[in-house]
Every structure is written in C-alpha cells, then in structure tokens.
Amino acid sequence: MLARLPLLLLRPLARLAEGRLIPLSVIAGAVLSSALGVGIAHALPSDPPDTMPLEDVNPGMKGYGLTVFSGTKPEKFDIEVISTLHNFRPSQDLVLIKTLHPRLEITRTVAGMSGSPIYINGKMIGAYAYGWLFGAEAIAGVTPIRSMVDELNRPMPKTLIPRGGSPLPTPLNEPHALRGGALGERTFTGAVDTYDLPAHAKQIMARTASSMAPPEGTQLARATTPILMGGLGTGAMKMASDLLAPMGLEPMAGGGSAKLQDPNAPTAYEDGGAIGVELVRGDVSAMGLGTVTRVSGNRLVAFGHPMLGGGIEALPTAIGKVNWIVASQNRSFKLGEAVRSLGALVNDRQSAIVVDASVKAPDFPMHIEILGVDGAPKPVWNVIVAHDQFMAPAFAAMAIGSAVEETTSERRDMTWRATSKIKIKNYGTISIVDFGSGNGNPVGTDDIMRTRVVKALGSLLNNPWEPVTIESIDTSVRVTFAREVVTLRGAKLLETEVDAGQPVKIRLDLEPYQGKIEQKVIEVELPKGLVGRAEIELAPGYEIARPEPQPNSLAELIVNLPNQTFDTQSIVATVRLVGMKEVGVAYNGKIAARLPQGAAEVLRPVSETNAPETFEAVVQTAIPLKSFLVGRDMVRVSMRRVLR
Secondary structure (H helix, E strand, O other): HHOOOOOOHHHHHHHHHHOOOOOHHHHHHHHHHHHHOOOOOOOOOOOOOOEHHHOOOOOOOEEEEOOOOOOOOOOEEEEEEEEEEEEEEEEEEEEEEEEHHHHHHHHHHEEEEOOOOOEEOEEEEEEEEEEEOOOOOOOEEEEEHHOOOOOOOOOOOOOOOOOOOOOOOOOOOOOOOOOOOHHHOOOOOOOOHHOOOOOOOHHHHHHHHHHHOOOOOOOEEOOOOOEEEEEEHHOOOOOOOOHHHHEEEEEEEEEOEEEOOOOOOOEEEOOOEEEEEEEEEEOOOEEEEEEEEEEEEEEEEEOOOOOOOOOEEEEEEEEEEEEEOEEEEEEEEEEEEEEEEEEEEEEEOOEEEEEEOOEEEEEOOOOOOEEEOOOOOEEEEEEEEEEOOHHHHHHHHHHHHHHHHHHHOOOOEEEEEEEEEEEOOOEEEEEEEEEEEEEEOOOOHHHOOOOOOHHHHHHHHHOOOOOOOEEEEEEEEEOOOOEEEEEEEEEEEHHHHHHHHOOOEEEEEEEEEOOOEEEEEEEEEOOOOOEEEEEEEEEEEOOOOOOOOOOHHHHHHHHHHOEEEOOOOEEEEEEEEOOOOEEEEEEEEEEEEEEEOHHHHOOOOOOOOOEEEEOOOEEEEEEEEEEEEOEEEEEEEEOOOOOO
C-alpha cells in the first residue's frame, strides 16, 4: 500500500530523515495517517533536535532534572549518569542516574516524580520513572525520550472505536469531547447482568500484572502513581486499597482535588509541571499524581511508565499542585491536589501516558443525600465521576459508602433504604432500590460495594452491545435508627389438604427485633391441574430472582435491571410444579413461566443455532410486608382432585 501513495507525501519525510535514522514505523504511520485523515497531532521525529539520543548518553555525564517540589513551578535538581540497562523492558532501555538535591538525599525515590524530564547539555534524555523499593541511595531509572516520543507520535484513531459497548469518543481533532471507551484491559468478563465489582478488580489485576510488575529478578519498579484521596472515610479508604493497590496504584490520604479550583493556577501544562489524572472530584476526590515530561502543542507525554496499562484511554486530567514531598523508608511520595481541570489521558502505554489538553474526557455528576440523621453536619454530597468501565462503579461505591459511613457513624441499630436514579442518555431513567440493616454497627462500605446500584452501573458500562452514556446518578439514602427487620421463625398450614386449584393459607410466625412474635396469615395461589403434594418455599423478596429472559440488547438489559428481584419488603412463596411436566422457557427476549416440556423443541429454529433457554417451572407469589424479612422456611400441602 505504501508504494501506491503519492511521492509528494514521502519527500518531506525524506528531508526530515536526512542525517538521522527514523524508524520505518514512524514514516509509515505518518504517511498512512496523512492518507487516511487520521490525526497525529504535532508529529515529531523520534529524536527531535532538542533531545539527546540514548547512544550519546555515557556514564559520568552530568545534567539536571525538572520537577515540582512545592506549588506549581518546576525546579531544577542535579543528576549524574551511572550507566544504561539495555532491554530493560521489551524494546526499551533504561538510564540509571544519581539525583543530587538536598530534599532528594532525604526522600530518595519519590512516587509522583514519574515523568520529571532529565537533561544533559540542555537536551532532554528522558523521564525519571523507576526506582528501588527501600533503596538507600537517591538513584532512579530514566525512560529514554525516544520511546516516549514514539508514543506521542503513535497514530490515534480519528474516532476511538471501543471494544464492547461503551460511549464512542468523538474525533480527537474535532471539538472537543471524548465519550468514554470500552477498553479491553478493563472490560468485565462474564454475564453482563451478573456484574461484580470485586471480581472485576481481580480480572483487571490478572490482565495487567505482568506489564506493571518489576522485571523478573529485580526490585527496580516504576516510581508508582500515588492516588491521592480526599473526603473518604476509613472504610472507603480500605475499599480503595483493596480495589486499586493490586493494579499498582497506591491510594493514600492526601486530597485529590481542591473544591474550588485556583483562579491563579497555570492555564497550560509545562515540562516538569505536576499533572493529575482525576478519577473522581468534588466532595470525594481521587487523583493519580505525576509529572509532565514533554509538551508538544496540545499534547504531552508524562510519567515515563504506564498508569493502568490500558492503551487507548479517556480519563480526565488536571494541572497539579504539590504540597510537600513526604519521606518514607519504603518509597517517598508527593502530596498534592488538582488546581485546574484540563484535557484527557488518551493513551496509556509502556513508556508513557499521552494527554491531549484540547479534549474533554467523559464524566457524570453524582448527587448523594442522607435523610433521617438529625443534625448531620454534611447530609448532601456531590461528586463528578470518570465515565470508565471500572473506575465509575468503583468510585460511585466509594462515594456512597463514604457519605453514609461519615453521616451515620453511630454504633446503634440502624436500617437504611437507598433509592438510586440512573439517568441514561436516550433511554430515560431507571430506579434501583437497596437496603440494609445493622445490628449495632454503622453501615460499611462492603455493604455498598455489593449494592444493586453498583452492579447496575457496572452492567451498563460493560454491556457488549452498544455505547452507553450515564448522564447522572441521584441517590437518596433514608436512615432510621431501629432494626426494621423481622425473622421468620416458622410457617404453618392452616389446612394441610385443599382442593386442587384452591389457594392455601399459611400462618407466619414473625419475630421483630426486641419484640414479641407476631403472626400473619398469607394466601398462596396454587395452579389448576396441580394434584398430589406440593412444596411451597418461603423466602425474602430481595433474595429471589425474578424469572427474566437473558438480555440480548442494551434496551433489554435496562428493562431487567430494576426488576432483578422482588420487592425488598416482601415474602415470596414459590410453588414448584413437580409432576406437571411443564418448563419455563426464555427465547428472543421473551419469557413464559409455564409451557409443556416439548415447547422448547417446537420453538427451536431450523436454520439457526440459538436455542430457547429452559428453566424449572414455578409459580411465585409476592406478599408485601412492613419490614425486611430474614430467614426461610418451607411447607408441604396435599391437593385433592376435584371430581365433576
């Protein structure tokens, strides 16, 4: 294909290459991008004239680096080259340097300095990016600038096409928004309507562990990315550590973003300046902090190593401010916060992250209100969450968990009901209900992590059918300081034998917390034609899955999500149709709870492989209760055949 392109396109590249070997991949990428209309913003030769090629870097050479020690202005620190480690990463070398500065003599390797540009004779050689865990000397590893410039030049799709269903970003060269991405490294694997946040975290860790871990046999690890957390309670911080630490991210209390961004903050990124990747901001905040290596027009490279290793990205970024460098025997780190939101992380690769300051990454607002806690100093919480397949459900859980934890942190009996309204572009709003009841303990973040709203958000963002845009989430949590639960202590038939087709009456013994047993009589309909003995199982509504067809589209998933279980304050009587030779059948988004056993074969298409799904035929009756039920029971009833 290259041979067919006009010679006119090749001549400028040939002149650019005079006196310098330029990889064929860069020439081909530039030509193809020009021919196809795919943007490589501000393409550079692999060795720009203000950089020093790795082969010219020798032991003993001295220079300086740029990083922010405090505030927003980069400062110099001296360096001396020790040696070069060849093929440290696949097709990537590493330069070892001593860092000479009074503060670095104390702090040694610093998380958050990742990306700090290093210069010799006024020419950039690369980015401070690696260091030894528990190192006793101020020695760092430098990612060569050539590797980083190659990532800056990597052709970006004109429209970022995600794998799986998630919002399609608009073209990077058009004004000016990314609309999220279904990124392969962070896609949940499993049935979309069985989404589980902890399982999702483990899947991501398994996929990225090899690329994020130190090379075999060495403790020379990337200088890590501190995730500076603000507004999170103790339980939410533990959740953050459990979910993020296995991915190579280090959650730490430190303030992720200022509530009011500084009007005097810089308006553009600069080499050596602080940069943050904002995962959530507002009353709860989390920001990955690092350093800008090189700015080229609207785009830049930073970190000198991957953040999440996910390739094509769409995460919000911000100009950062450093408060202090905290010394540690393990690895020191920068404390800081975001002072001006600007641009988006658009590519996350082995040698660098790529940020485009001219685009806006997707996010959505989340409003949380806690009701029923008199005198609570902060009953209303507002955050902006990155529109990401994993980060969105994770930080939505942390935000709700922290709000509830901090507002209701009393060790007494409590019941909470949460109603979450998820607004989905082009599909309207769905309402998800969650509840919990504590025996003298505050609501925990583990309770929130497994709520239906978190599962619903994860299911939507990881759906395999089409892009989805979450426009907002509004969660209202009503708290009562009482244990509003009843325990099912027993169930008894009022009549052990009834005529076939007639309802059966069952007396329930319900024991409230700190109260006497109460009795309630319920009626359960029995299907006509059922004779002999029948088993009736009694269980809480929130534990019983409704018979729903497997979704085959985003629209069907959205219909299913609010109806996955019966009402939370109900008891469900399930009658199993043993002996009636019936099955339940789900096919093409439709469901029939009772069909003859041969119906599935009749429905099977002759020319297609998709077959109807069958399940046990049951009849279910939901009876409302005033409280949440705990416990299960079962009764057996005999049915007389009625002679006519």
